[in-house]
Amino acid sequence: MPSLITFFRRDARHFQIIFLAGFLAYGIVALQWDAEWLRYAILFGSCLSVQAIFIRWRRLPWHSIKSAMVTGLGMSLLLKANAPWVLVLAAVVAIASKFLIRIDDKHVFNPGNLGIAAAVLLTGEAWVSPGQWGSGAALVFLVGAAGCMVVLRVGRIDTSLAFLGAFAALDFARQVLYLGWEPEVWLHRMTNGSLLLFSFFMITDPMTTPKARGARIGWSIAIAVLAFVLGWRWWVNATPIWALLIVSAITPVLDRIWKGEAFLWIKPEPLKTIPN
Amino acid sequence: MRALVIQALALLAHQAGAFCGFYVAKADATLFNDRSEIILVRDGQRTILTMSNDFKGDVKDFALVVPVPSVLQRDDIKVVERRVFDALDAYSAPRLVEYYDENPCAQWRYAEMDAQESMAAPLSNTATRKMEMSAKDKGVTIEARYTVGEYDILILSATESVGLKDWLVENGYRIPQAAHEVLDPYIKSNLKFFVVKVNLDQLSATGFNTLRPIQIRFDSHKFMLPIRLGMANSNGSQDMIVHAFTRTGRVECVNYRTVKVPTDRNIPLFVKQRFGPFYKDLFARAHRREGRNTVFLEYAWTVTPSFNGMKCDPCVGPPPMTREFAQAGADWSQQGAPTFYTRMHVRYARDRFPQDLVFQVTPNTEHFQARYVLTHPAQGDLTCSEGQDYLEGLFYRRHRELEELNALTGWDVEKHRDYASEVKKRMSPEQLKKMEAPWVLPFSGPGGPSAPLIIALAASVALLLHKILDRRGQLKQPSVTA
Numbered sequence: 001m002p003s004l005i006t007f008f009r010r011d012a013r014h015f016q017i018i019f020l021a022g023f024l025a026y027g028i029v030a031l032q033w034d035a036e037w038l039r040y041a042i043l044f045g046s047c048l049s050v051q052a053i054f055i056r057w058r059r060l061p062w063h064s065i066k067s068a069m070v071t072g073l074g075m076s077l078l079l080k081a082n083a084p085w086v087l088v089l090a091a092v093v094a095i096a097s098k099f100l101i102r103i104d105d106k107h108v109f110n111p112g113n114l115g116i117a118a119a120v121l122l123t124g125e126a127w128v129s130p131g132q133w134g135s136g137a138a139l140v141f142l143v144g145a146a147g148c149m150v151v152l153r154v155g156r157i158d159t160s161l162a163f164l165g166a167f168a169a170l171d172f173a174r175q176v177l178y179l180g181w182e183p184e185v186w187l188h189r190m191t192n193g194s195l196l197l198f199s200f201f202m203i204t205d206p207m208t209t210p211k212a213r214g215a216r217i218g219w220s221i222a223i224a225v226l227a228f229v230l231g232w233r234w235w236v237n238a239t240p241i242w243a244l245l246i247v248s249a250i251t252p253v254l255d256r257i258w259k260g261e262a263f264l265w266i267k268p269e270p271l272k273t274i275p276n
Numbered sequence: 277m278r279a280l281v282i283q284a285l286a287l288l289a290h291q292a293g294a295f296c297g298f299y300v301a302k303a304d305a306t307l308f309n310d311r312s313e314i315i316l317v318r319d320g321q322r323t324i325l326t327m328s329n330d331f332k333g334d335v336k337d338f339a340l341v342v343p344v345p346s347v348l349q350r351d352d353i354k355v356v357e358r359r360v361f362d363a364l365d366a367y368s369a370p371r372l373v374e375y376y377d378e379n380p381c382a383q384w385r386y387a388e389m390d391a392q393e394s395m396a397a398p399l400s401n402t403a404t405r406k407m408e409m410s411a412k413d414k415g416v417t418i419e420a421r422y423t424v425g426e427y428d429i430l431i432l433s434a435t436e437s438v439g440l441k442d443w444l445v446e447n448g449y450r451i452p453q454a455a456h457e458v459l460d461p462y463i464k465s466n467l468k469f470f471v472v473k474v475n476l477d478q479l480s481a482t483g484f485n486t487l488r489p490i491q492i493r494f495d496s497h498k499f500m501l502p503i504r505l506g507m508a509n510s511n512g513s514q515d516m517i518v519h520a521f522t523r524t525g526r527v528e529c530v531n532y533r534t535v536k537v538p539t540d541r542n543i544p545l546f547v548k549q550r551f552g553p554f555y556k557d558l559f560a561r562a563h564r565r566e567g568r569n570t571v572f573l574e575y576a577w578t579v580t581p582s583f584n585g586m587k588c589d590p591c592v593g594p595p596p597m598t599r600e601f602a603q604a605g606a607d608w609s610q611q612g613a614p615t616f617y618t619r620m621h622v623r624y625a626r627d628r629f630p631q632d633l634v635f636q637v638t639p640n641t642e643h644f645q646a647r648y649v650l651t652h653p654a655q656g657d658l659t660c661s662e663g664q665d666y667l668e669g670l671f672y673r674r675h676r677e678l679e680e681l682n683a684l685t686g687w688d689v690e691k692h693r694d695y696a697s698e699v700k701k702r703m704s705p706e707q708l709k710k711m712e713a714p715w716v717l718p719f720s721g722p723g724g725p726s727a728p729l730i731i732a733l734a735a736s737v738a739l740l741l742h743k744i745l746d747r748r749g750q751l752k753q754p755s756v757t758a
Contacts, residue, residue, distance in 0.1 A: 032566070124524075126639070127636075131530045131531055132533060135569070178464060182457075188631050237636050238530075
C-alpha cells in the first residue's frame with residue numbers, strides 16, 4: 001500500500017487522471033449523461049495513439065503517455081461531435097500541436113483546448129455543452145477539492161485563483177453591482193461546473209502556463225477579462241475556452257520577458273537503493 | 277398489422293399560462309399563470325418568438341410584458357393561429373406505443389396513442405397624449421405603438437424601474453410588488469419592453485373568442501428567455517414548453533442542465549387509460565430527482581421535408597406541414613432547407629431558477645422522443661409447452677412492468693399485483709410447479725441473468741483476484757509444515 005501512495009505522489013498526472021475519470025463517471029451516473037463509450041474510446045484512443053507515434057519518433061520517455069491520457073479524458077468531458085472523424089481530428093490536433101507548435105522548447109497551446117477549438121471552429125460538427133454540469137453544490141465542492149489537490153501538487157494554484165478571482169469579481173461587478181441582480185444570480189453563474197472544471201483542470205496545465213509566477217497571474221487575469229468581455233459583449237458561450245486559446249498565443253512572449261523554471265512532471269529524485 | 281390511433285388525452289391540464297414575461301391583471305382578479313407554450317426559432321442572430329396565451333381570465337384584464345432587445349417594427353410583430361401550436365404539440369408530445377405479442381403456439385402489431393399535451397383598442401387621442409406626458413415624467417419613453425390583430429402593443433424604454441412600474445400601474449396594469457427589482461436589471465441591460473393589452477373592439481371584429489398567439493422577431497446576440505419576470509407574480513412553479521427550430525441541430529440550455537425525460541420504458545397495459553396522469557407524475561418525479569433545476573428534452577428530430585429517415589416513430593397526429601413551420605417562423609423549411617425541431621419542457625420556480633434561461637444552438641442531430649411501450653399478451657390457445665414458457669415469461673415481464681411503473685411515477689403498484697398474477701391462471705399445474713421450484717432465484721426469470729451464470733461469474737472473478745494477489749505475493753498461503 002505505501003508503495004501505491006508513493007507511486008501516485010510521484011506524478012501529479014496520476015491525480016488528474018483519477019479525478020477526470022471520476023468526473024466522467026459522476027456525469028454518467030449522477031447527471032444522466034448519455035454514456036457514449038464510442039466517443040470516449042475514440043478520443044482517448046486517438047490521443048494515446050498520436051502520442052505513442054511521437055514518442056517513438058522523437059524517442060521520448062514513455063511516461064509522457066500520461067499527458068495524452070489527461071488530454072483524452074479532458075476532451076471526453078467537454079467535446080461532443082456528430083461524427084467520429086471530428087473526434088479523431090480534435091485528438092490529432094491536440095496531441096500533434098504539442099510537438100509541432102513549439103517556441104523556445106515549450107508548446108504554445110493547451111492541447112485539449114486547441115483540439116476542442118479546432119473541432120468546433122473548423123468542422124461545425126462539434127460542440128461543447130457548458131450547461132451539462134449544472135450548478136450543484138456537491139459538485140462545486142468535489143471539483144474544488146479535487147482541483148485544489150491537483151493544482152497544489154503541480155504548483156499552479158495561482159493560475160486557478162487569479163482566473164477565478166478576476167472572473168468572479170468582474171461578473172459580480174456587472175451582474176450585482178451594475179445590473180442589480182440578486183447575489184444568487186451571480187452565485188449561480190460562478191458555481192457552474194464547466195467553469196470550475198476549466199479553472200482547475202484546463203487553465204492550470206503547467207506546460208502551457210507562463211513560467212514566472214507574476215506573468216502567470218497576469219496571464220490568468222487576461223483570460224478572465226477576455227472571457228468576461230466575450231460573454232458580456234457578444235453573448236458567446238463557453239467563453240473561457242476561447243479566451244484561453246487567444247491568450248495562449250502570447251505565452252511565449254511572456255516567457256521571454258519573465259524567465260522562470262521549466263516545469264517537469266516527474267522531478268528527478270535522489271537515487272535510493274531499493275531492497276528487493 | 278393493425279394500427280389504431282386513439283384520441284388525444286388531455287394531459288397536464290394546467291390552468292392559465294404565463295410566458296417568460298408576466299401577465300398582469302387590471303382588476304384584482306387573482307391569476308395563476310402556471311403554464312406557457314412558446315415557439316423559439318433561431319437562425320443566425322435572428323430570433324422569432326411566438327407566445328401562446330392560454331389565458332383563462334377576462335380578456336379585458338389580459339396584459340403581457342416581455343423584455344425585448346430592440347424596438348420592434350410593425351412588421352416584426354404578427355398574430356398567428358393557435359392551431360400552429362396544436363399541430364406542433366400533437367407531433368412532438370410524449371407518446372404511448374402498443375405492441376402485440378405473437379402466439380408462440382400458433383407478428384408484431386403496433387398501435388399508437390399520443391399523450392398529447394393538449395393545452396390545450398386603439399386609444400383616443402387625449403388618452404394617448406396623457407399617457408405620453410406621464411411617461412416622460414417617469415423616465416418612460418413610448419418608442420412605438422401598434423395595433424396588431426386583437427392586441428394593442430406598446431414598445432417602451434425606461435431609464436429606471438420605479439418609474440416604469442409606476443407608469444404601468446397608472447395605466448391600469450397590475451404589477452406584482454416585486455416586479456421593479458426584476459425590471460431594473462433588464463432596463464440596465466438596454467432591453468425594451470413589449471407591452472400588450474387586448475383591444476376589445478378588434479377582438480370582437482376577429483370573431484375569435486380566444487386570444488391568438490403573438491409572434492415577434494428581432495436580431496440579437498442574446499439567445500435567451502427572460503423567465504425571471506414571469507416569476508414575479510407567481511409563488512409556485514410554472515411549466516413552459518419550448519418548441520425550438522434551427523437549421524443545424526438541437527437547442528440546449530447553457531446555464532442549466534438539459535436532461536432527457538425517461539423514455540422507451542415498458543409499462544403495464546392499464547396505464548393506457550391513465551396516460552395523462554402517468555406522464556404528469558413521471559415528469560414531476562423526474563423533475564424532483566434531477567434537483568428541480570433542469571430543462572427536460574422531450575423531443576428532438578430532423579423535420580426537413582426531404583429528410584429520408586423516419587420523421588416520426590410512430591407518428592402522433594399528422595406530421596406538421598412546412599406551412600406550419602413557416603408560420604412558426606422557420607420559413608426556410610419551405611425551401612426544403614434543413615430544419616431541426618427540439619421540444620423542451622421546463623418547470624421552474626424562483627428558488628431553483630435564479631437566472632434567466634440562456635440557450636445555444638448545437639450541431640447535435642441525434643434524435644430523441646419520449647415514448648412508453650405497452651405490450652399486449654398473445655391471444656388464443658397457449659397450452660403447448662412453448663405457450664406455457666411464454667406465459668412464465670409474461671408473468672415475470674409484468675412484474676418488471678409494475679416495478680418500472682412504480683419507479684417512474686411513484687404509484688403504489690401493490691393493488692395491481694393481479695396484473696401479474698392473473699397470468700398464472702392460464703398456466704398448467706406442471707408449469708406452475710416448475711416455476712415455483714426452490715432453486716429458481718427471483719431474478720432468474722427469462723430476460724434476467726440465470727442463477728448458475730451469476731455464480732459462475734462470481735467464482736471466476738474471485739479466482740482471478742486470487743491469482744493476481746497471489747502473484748504479487750500479497751496473499752501468503754499458510755505453510756503446511758509440521
